[in-house]
Amino acid sequence: MTRRLLAHRHLQRLHQALVQAGFEVIGPQVKDDAILFAPLNSIDQLPWGWQEQADAGAYRLQHDAGSRRAFAWNTGPQGLKPWLFKPQQTLWRADNTDQGLHFRAVEPQPRRLAVIGLRGCDLAALAIQDRHFLEGPYADPFYRAQRQQLLIVAVNCGRSASTCFCVSTGDGPEARSGFDLLLDELDNGYLLQIGSERGAAIAAQLPLQHASGAQVSEAKAWLAGARQQQRVMPSEAELVQLVERLDHPRWQQVAERCLACGNCTSVCPTCFCSKQESESDIRGRQAEQVQRWDSCFSEQHSYITGKVVRADIRHRYRQWLVHKLATWQQQFGRSGCVGCGRCIAWCPVAIDLVEEAQALLADKPLADKSQEDEHG
Ligand code: SF4
Numbered sequence: 001m002t003r004r005l006l007a008h009r010h011l012q013r014l015h016q017a018l019v020q021a022g023f024e025v026i027g028p029q030v031k032d033d034a035i036l037f038a039p040l041n042s043i044d045q046l047p048w049g050w051q052e053q054a055d056a057g058a059y060r061l062q063h064d065a066g067s068r069r070a071f072a073w074n075t076g077p078q079g080l081k082p083w084l085f086k087p088q089q090t091l092w093r094a095d096n097t098d099q100g101l102h103f104r105a106v107e108p109q110p111r112r113l114a115v116i117g118l119r120g121c122d123l124a125a126l127a128i129q130d131r132h133f134l135e136g137p138y139a140d141p142f143y144r145a146q147r148q149q150l151l152i153v154a155v156n157c158g159r160s161a162s163t164c165f166c167v168s169t170g171d172g173p174e175a176r177s178g179f180d181l182l183l184d185e186l187d188n189g190y191l192l193q194i195g196s197e198r199g200a201a202i203a204a205q206l207p208l209q210h211a212s213g214a215q216v217s218e219a220k221a222w223l224a225g226a227r228q229q230q231r232v233m234p235s236e237a238e239l240v241q242l243v244e245r246l247d248h249p250r251w252q253q254v255a256e257r258c259l260a261c262g263n264c265t266s267v268c269p270t271c272f273c274s275k276q277e278s279e280s281d282i283r284g285r286q287a288e289q290v291q292r293w294d295s296c297f298s299e300q301h302s303y304i305t306g307k308v309v310r311a312d313i314r315h316r317y318r319q320w321l322v323h324k325l326a327t328w329q330q331q332f333g334r335s336g337c338v339g340c341g342r343c344i345a346w347c348p349v350a351i352d353l354v355e356e357a358q359a360l361l362a363d364k365p366l367a368d369k370s371q372e373d374e375h376g
């Protein structure tokens with residue numbers, strides 16, 4: 001696909017074109033010592049010169065005052081998930097009137113959002129969330145309404161954090177689909193690729209130049225460097241074998257460290273578990289049904305007909321890992337992991353799912369082991 005060059009000094013023109021097209025622009029910014037997506041009034045708010053140093057249980061921002069890069073970082077604690085699948089969503093309301101209960105629907109109120117700075121892993125996660133929330137007989141009307149109002153300006157990654165493994169999952173470091181516009185950040189500008197008619201309409205407003213062969217090569221070199229910096233997750237074919245490791249002693253070892261805090265599921269861009277709660281005012285005149293993010297690490301998440309099915313953390317961690325990496329493949333045709341590494345960086349006790357998957361798969365199947373034992 002033909003790519004054109006947008007000079008550094010014209011990046012604000014992209015912002016202006018999005019605003020003129022009626023979008024509220026959302027972009028990455030440094031907030032609370034992390035990269036967060038928030039309303040972006042000017043490209044000056046982008047995280048110029050910032051990148052993260054991430055590791056298991058660690059996330060620190062570092063600033064390079066000499067850098068002219070706004071997208072040198074890889075991930076923050078959240079990508080797109082909270083903008084589409086909200087942490088809290090009122091589903092309906094009820095009034096207790098003298099004439100009886102009166103139920104009121106809550107209509108979706110989508111915002112016309114243009115999100116700048118999403119990565120290949122974020123778009124792969126979006127495709128998974130689209131399948132969950134939009135397909136089948138129970139599509140989510142709130143998700144659908146916001147999804148229809150979304151324009152995406154994605155960015156290819158020019159480096160990888162030490163927690164990244166999107167090459168192993170096939171989801172990065174380049175964004176392959178799902179974007180309206182795609183940028184490669186170069187030393188002297190941005191290579192711009194168009195992914196949709198809406199993207200083409202925005203691009204038509206920009207002072208684009210011819211991109212030279214050297215600039216295209218520079219973009220490829222950044223991507224190649226990002227690929228080489230990554231760690232390796234076992235393949236999907238190997239991960240399926242986790243279902244044969246349900247009695248592995250490693251589950252107990254990890255359970256002794258895991259706090260069941262749910263951080264990993266909160267930051268994971270593909271996790272979609274939720275719960276519903278009823279709330280009412282103190283006089284009992286008004287009530288509402290609220291949907292909130294939930295986690296398979298919470299004890300109550302497995303409460304079924306009077307019993308908590310997964311009372312032990314060992315069972316909850318196993319449920320998360322085996323579902324995410326193995327049985328998800330039967331459900332959705334692919335693993336539920338896009339290799340973003342967020343759950344690794346934001347786990348307070350540095351549990352690393354790549355390390356856990358490797359350890360669980362490193363041993364021979366337990367059946368083989370027992371045969372070895374039998375045969376001395
Ligand atoms: S399981 Fe971890 S690495 Fe995989 S998509 Fe979720 S947060 Fe990212």
Ligand code: SF4
Nearest residue numbers: 258259261262264347
């Ligand atoms: S694996 Fe880490 S982030 Fe996830 S629930 Fe356990 S302690 Fe929390």
